[in-house]
Amino acid sequence: WQNRLFASGVIKAQEDYWLKLYGGGPIPRLQLPADNKRPEVFTFAGDSYKFMLAGENALKFRELGARHGATLYMNILAALNTLFYKYSGQTDIIIGTGAAGRRHADLQGIIGMFINTLAMRNYPVADKTYELFLKEVAGRSVEAFENQDVQFEDLVDKLDLERDPSRNPLFDVTMVVQNFMKAGEDIQTTQEKDHPVPAKFDMTFFVEEAGEGISIGIEYYSAIFKPDTIQRLASH
16 A cells, blocks of 8 residues: 555655645744753753643633634644744744554554654744634645655655754654543643653643543653743643
């Protein structure tokens, strides 16, 4: 199946999509205000923080997405872009995300790691309403997932990016949205401090639907961010 994608030109067409998206000039780096200077080499020092979007706020957030034909994933992505625009003033933002990588029916029951990484590029600017921007994010998300068969490592190689040992290629923030709960999991309805974890990026947002609420965990690079900074970001 995958060989046929190459032979038929499908992969080449998908590569063209990504190269057009990222090959036209400098790659924007999200410049968030940090508490400490970034180490010259990424250290993986990490911590995490969890909180809930609950009650009427969660209901209104879901209704907003549904009203504009956007999934929870698309709405969270638009919200994060808006948040980072407010923090940085940047209008060209890249956020990484995972794709299941099981697009063929025969792959559904096979054990193994198929997940591919997608680099989602969006353009939040001040003269857009949130609703208009959400529609743009939804459209760009559909395009990206339609072109998800190109492996992220291959894209990075083809872009010939200048490697920086202090950070990841293309993006420093990722998000994972899941719409299921683990069996027996007890979702906390109050804000809580979690335990230290190895950080793979500056920030990773883990979003799960938790009954009527939405549980959000932030795994962050504690070498450059203090807990108070992440808690303030969560409140924003």
